[in-house]
Amino acid sequence: MDELSEVFDIVEARGQVTGLFAARGPWVARAHGSSLLKLTVMVRGRARLSADGLDTPLQLEPGDVAILNGRSHLELEGGAGGGPPLEIEPEVIDLAGALDAAGSDGDLVIGGRILLNAAGQALLLQALPPVGHVRGAAPGSARLRAITDQLVDELTGRQLGSDFAVRQYSQLLILEVLRAYLEHTALPPGQxxxxxxxxxxxxxxxxxxxxxxxxxxxxxxxxxxxxxxxxxxxxxxxxxxxxxxxxxxxxxxxxxxxxxxxxxxxxxxxxxxxxxxxxxxxxxxxxxxxxxxxxxxxxxxxxxxxxxxxxxxxx
Structure with missing residues (x-):
């Protein structure tokens, strides 16, 4: 077992999809909470992400992932057109129906979190910044985009075994996000x-x-x-x-x-x-x-x- 795989195993890193939505037109989603590590995956469309500890909003492009480390507040704004923004409740159950309503040019966002034991929290929370940004267009991000597409297919397809598949793709999503982050970011001293x-x-x-x-x-x-x-x-x-x-x-x-x-x-x-x-x-x-x-x-x-x-x- 290579060292990163061994560490992932020992810290019991698990991915969990906990929010998702599709929208058309201007929209905004807000969160207040204390989850240690969150992920925001901009599958389709563009958005501006604001969070405590972030001086200027982060511009998310298609395929981008934001890693939120110990943030207590975040706001995500996206969509185009006039009128007041739609207040989004991301815990959509019928994603397939939401996708149909949003159309092929609507925005699609997946929210999730990384669950860790105490050793994992000590490792990742120390190494990651308040807000990290993995670009979907960066070299080497093809696997990340492919896993995201597979995850969306499982979330919308409702096939037999989809719950199991979602858990597996969530695990792989975490790994690919961290691989991409490690490859393109100067880390502080640590494991x-x-x-x-x-x-x-x-x-x-x-x-x-x-x-x-x-x-x-x-x-x-x-x-x-x-x-x-x-x-x-x-x-x-x-x-x-x-x-x-x-x-x-x-x-x-x-x-x-x-x-x-x-x-x-x-x-x-x-x-x-x-x-x-x-x-x-x-x-x-x-x-x-x-x-x-x-x-x-x-x-x-x-x-x-x-x-x-x-x-x-x-x-």
Whole structure:
């Protein structure tokens, strides 16, 4: 498994289509809420997106996607013609009927959100700006447009298995949006930027594949064909933390997944992650997570996170 796929799996990234509409003529849609990561997909037409933290409105063209990170207010205006704008309620159930009413030249917008566990929130919220913009016309965006078209087909076709297909295409939509964003945007120091660094990738791959090994800085520098000093400086500049601090944090992410998903004994888990004793592991876990491994396991299983409900566009 490549590193980005592994991270997606561990942070339990899931896509959810939560609002969609088709419209003809001037329209406006507003939202107030606290969802952490929202997506606005301009499938057809053009619109101006305003949000808190955005100095000037974002112009969305056909195929564009806006990523909204922790925004509490957004407004989307689109359509052409005179008269007052239609106030849109995006949670349209009969999208096929709405598309017929809008005609082939009407606007079409899909709203969604990215659901993550606590580790995923720490990873993506830190790496993404308040509002990100992925252009549908950018080189390499053909897959994104194709997935969006497939998603619309499933949402409007009402075929057998369409609910399952929508979930799968929503997952792929998230992946393609982040791929396009990573390819064309300078990221701040952090894990996402680290995963895109070609020179550091050999060391990151080895740490991910052998997290229980007692890695030394010299070993990791050698894997990446750098001097110890050059490797340490580059790693800290890209990841925001020293190599061994990153390794310890990665071990804790793996530990949290294991504690959520199975009944592995704490001592066995500690040994697999490179700790000399169960107490050493428990101390490190509590320092990183804020509670002991056993208490964490008990709490998570008692309070299993559920998918957020309700439309992405409403409070």
């Amino acid at each position: 996402l930027r680290l995963l895109t660094d070609e020179r550091l990738r050999p060391a990151v791959t080895r740490m991910h594949s052998e997290p229980g090994k007692q890695w030394l800085l010299d070993d990791l520098a050698r894997v990446s064909s750098m001097s110890r000093t050059t490797f340490a400086e580059r790693f800290r500049a890209v990841a925001g933390v020293p190599p061994l601090a990153y390794l310890n944090s990665w071990r804790m992410v793996l530990a949290q997944r294991a504690l959520r998903e199975d009944d592995t004994r704490i001592g066995f888990l500690a040994a697999n992650l490179g700790y000399t004793s169960e107490s050493a592991f428990s101390t490190a876990f509590k320092r990183e997570v804020g509670e002991s491994p056993l208490r964490y396991r008990s709490r998570i299983r008692r309070e299993r996170p559920t998918a957020e409900n309700g439309p992405a566009w409403t409070s």
